[in-house]
Amino acid sequence: MFQKSILHLDLDAFFAAVEVRDNSALKGKPLIIGGKSGRGIVASCTYEARRFGIHPAMPMQMAVRLCPDVIVLRGDYDKYSRHSKVVTDMIQEKAPLFEKSNIDEFYLDLTGMDRHVGCWKWSQELRTNIMQETGLPISCGLSVNKTVSKIGTEESKPNGQQLIQAGKEKQFIAPLSTRKLPGVGVQTFRKLALMGVRKIKTLSEIPPQLLQREFGEKGKNLWQRANGVDHSVFICSAKAITSFKSLATFSLPISVSLALIIPSFNSFLAISNSLMTL
Numbered sequence: 001m002f003q004k005s006i007l008h009l010d011l012d013a014f015f016a017a018v019e020v021r022d023n024s025a026l027k028g029k030p031l032i033i034g035g036k037s038g039r040g041i042v043a044s045c046t047y048e049a050r051r052f053g054i055h056p057a058m059p060m061q062m063a064v065r066l067c068p069d070v071i072v073l074r075g076d077y078d079k080y081s082r083h084s085k086v087v088t089d090m091i092q093e094k095a096p097l098f099e100k101s102n103i104d105e106f107y108l109d110l111t112g113m114d115r116h117v118g119c120w121k122w123s124q125e126l127r128t129n130i131m132q133e134t135g136l137p138i139s140c141g142l143s144v145n146k147t148v149s150k151i152g153t154e155e156s157k158p159n160g161q162q163l164i165q166a167g168k169e170k171q172f173i174a175p176l177s178t179r180k181l182p183g184v185g186v187q188t189f190r191k192l193a194l195m196g197v198r199k200i201k202t203l204s205e206i207p208p209q210l211l212q213r214e215f216g217e218k219g220k221n222l223w224q225r226a227n228g229v230d231h232s233v234f235i236c237s238a239k240a241i242t243s244f245k246s247l248a249t250f251s252l253p254i255s256v257s258l259a260l261i262i263p264s265f266n267s268f269l270a271i272s273n274s275l276m277t278l
């Protein structure tokens with residue numbers, strides 16, 4: 001069967017890591033980047049802060065209650081964008097096809113590369129190069145699809161890497177909480193928990209028709225991904241668009257151009273907006 005090779009890369013605690021790298025006095029300290037006012041949220045936090053139960057998207061007031069000594073910085077979003085671009089440029093230069101899904105997150109399609117150089121070796125080298133060039137920790141996961149690779153990255157954090165061999169997808173994700181499945185937010189997680197479903201393995205064993213009845217179209221997708229199956233495609237990378245544009249006969253639909261820009265820009269804007277409510 002035709003097998004894909006999908007690499008997921010995600011900078012660890014990105015905004016906080018940039019600040020720690022630029023100021024060694026912050027090293028080893030619980031640190032939050034985010035709005036300081038009552039309505040502010042945690043945009044990013046170090047792993048030292050996470051030990052207190054703090055996590056991104058948590059209301060700042062709650063975070064400070066969990067760790068009164070935590071250092072809070074408003075953050076410099078122009079600086080983070082510049083660092084994100086450095087990583088994007090490195091990936092763009094080396095990867096055949098990639099998608100930037102967030103300011104600190106990328107998917108790379110390395111399918112076919114094994115014929116020339118081992119995908120895993122190539123991925124490890126790219127990760128090392130990014131860390132050397134930027135001085136920032138980044139984690140990665142490699143598997144046959146986006147969902148399993150992203151889970152691989154999350155499970156190897158901080159500062160780790162994980163290869164999930166083809167055929168081992170289901171086995172790898174089965175023991176994990178359904179909360180670890182990309183796309184399962186707080187509401188879906190609660191609803192599944194009420195149904196007695198807490199582990200991905202249990203979710204994978206539910207008849208898909210039942211999930212479809214409970215969650216609509218999303219239910220079928222949930223069941224597939226719980227079984228380690230994900231056929232989702234890539235949003236065109238900048239590189240692909242540039243090469244498409246160079247073909248005079250190919251006119252790029254505007255929706256593709258917007259899809260390229262909007263996912264990362266929107267999430268960045270959402271964070272920036274929340275921080276403006278200082």
Ligand SMILES: [Mg+2]
Nearest residue numbers: 010011012104
């Ligand atoms: Mg990240």
